[in-house]
Amino acid sequence: MVVPAWAWLATIGGLIVLFAIDLFIVDRKPHEVTVGEAGRWVGFYIACAIAFGAAIWAFSGAQYAGEFFAGYITEYSLSVDNLFIFLIIMSAFSVPKIHQHRVLLVGIVIALVMRGIFIAVGAVAIAKFSWVFYLFGLFLVYTAWQLARTGMGEDEEYQENAMTKLTRRVFPVTDNYHGAKSFVKLDGKRFVTPMFIVMIAIGTADLLFAVDSIPAIFGLTKEPFLVFTANAFALMGLRQLYFLLGGLLKKLVYLSVGLAVILGFIGVKLVLEALHTNTLPFINGGEALSVPTIGIEVSLSVIVSVLVITTVASLIKTRRDDSNSSDITEPAEQKL
Template sequence: MAVPAWLWLATIAGLLVLLAVDLFIVDRKPHEVTIGEAARWVVFYVGVAILFGLGIWFFAGGTPAGEFFAGYITEYSLSVDNLFIFLIIMTTFKVPAIHQHKVLLVGIVMALVMRGIFIAVGAAVIAQFSWVFYLFGAFLIYTGYKLARTDHEEEEEEYKENAALRFVRKVFPVADQYHGSKSFVKIDGKRFVTPMFIVMVAIGTTDLLFALDSIPAIFGLTKEPFLVFTANAFALMGLRQLYFLLGGLLNKLVYLSIGLSVILGFIGVKLILEALHTNSLPFLNGGEPLHVPTIGIELSLSVIVGVLAITTVASLIKVRRDPAAVKHVGEAHHEEQAKQPGQ
């Protein structure tokens, strides 16, 4: 799939317009996002992604479109798991409800820029070293195994500020309280960063850590950087509203980690099979490709959608039969956080 420079520029411009609408119109007056408002925006962003995919289908054919949709669904579903951590961060920093949308928006824009760099580097590495798919595949299988054994309550207890946050706190003085939606403020003639800025950095850098598994996963579905980037962009842009829409439902997805681990493991196997099919490592089969079956995009898309559907239904049945199974993410931090947000 040959992507001309003008299409890259037009796509990025379109994404910037969507972000501008969200930032300057939706957030013009800070407010607590209602479920109805979040639902409308989720439908809007999903609709835009579907139209984009149909456009790819019309102009480039079914295979690239299938790769885009598989990548988009995978990235979106992996991002849902991120929401548990976002909720913990919001609770830890006691972010006022009326400012949570802006925090997520700016944090995710930061993450999108950093993911763009990751994608560019990943595409360059893959173009030069096809054997990197062996590493990607093994990493995804290992990550899927770890994810299946992860308990979000344990994640909550182990959450600590990352190196980027510690660096910001070391370089800049941090105000003790929020000052509306401001990221910087002057107090007694001295400039401080506010807890609002700190939590934006926390959201952006935390999402970047999640990209360590999601970027290899989508490269397992398509090797086209344009599709990788747009799938990531649409998934991230729709993530903020999903945060408010899911609400209590998020804690009811008790089997989500298992479902995502199956998807990561499946894509990991797919990557390794493709690496074997195009093998060039001299110590393996004399540097010649191996005749192994490969997994097409149609089967990949079916498995991803099927696993997510089964995971969601099974989770809802589980919590209906056993209400105690609902995860109370964020409550421990809310009860134990005694310090001021900026400290």
């Protein structure tokens, strides 16, 4: 897939326009984002991703469109893991609800820039060293096992990372928020506010999740353009998903299992592709092995099916648990 420079510039320009629209419309008057408002914006961003995928289909064919949609769905589903950390960070910094949207917006812009760098490095590594797929595949299988064993980590306490601590050391920080301001001047001295610190925390925390999500999408497409755009659309819709899901996150009890299955599946897919194009001298004398590979159609079907089954199973279990809890509580109340 040959992507001309103008297509890159037009895509990045379009993404900037979408961010600007979101900022000026939603955050023009700081307010607590309602579920209905968040739902409409989630629908808008999903529609934008679908339209972009349709454009890829029209100009480059079904194969690349399928790779984009598979990557987008995978990145969007894996980003739910980010939401748990975002909730923890918002709580740890006591961010006022009316300013949470701005925090997420700026934090995700930082995250997208950092992911762009990560994607560029990954693309170069893959182009020069085909054996990188072995590392990516084994890492994803290990990550899947860890995720299935420990879950999403929603009960963890937030620990500031190195970048956030460095920011605190470099800049004096005020004790309190000053509206939506990131910088203030007090007694002739310039300070950063907790708003600035929490934006850094959100943006840099995402890089931790990119460590598994970027190798995962490279397992679905080797095209840097598709990897970047799938990540961009997933991150743009993530802010509104944060407000839409809210407390519903805890109802998705099997989500970690579903994501583990997806990561494990993509990890196996990567290892099979690495064996199919093997160049390592200590494996089959450096010759490729005749092993089956998994096409994008199968990958897309597996990803969607796992997410649907996981979501339905989670909601059924949650409803049963709530029903059993009410059945136990009711007799006790009658006895009193």
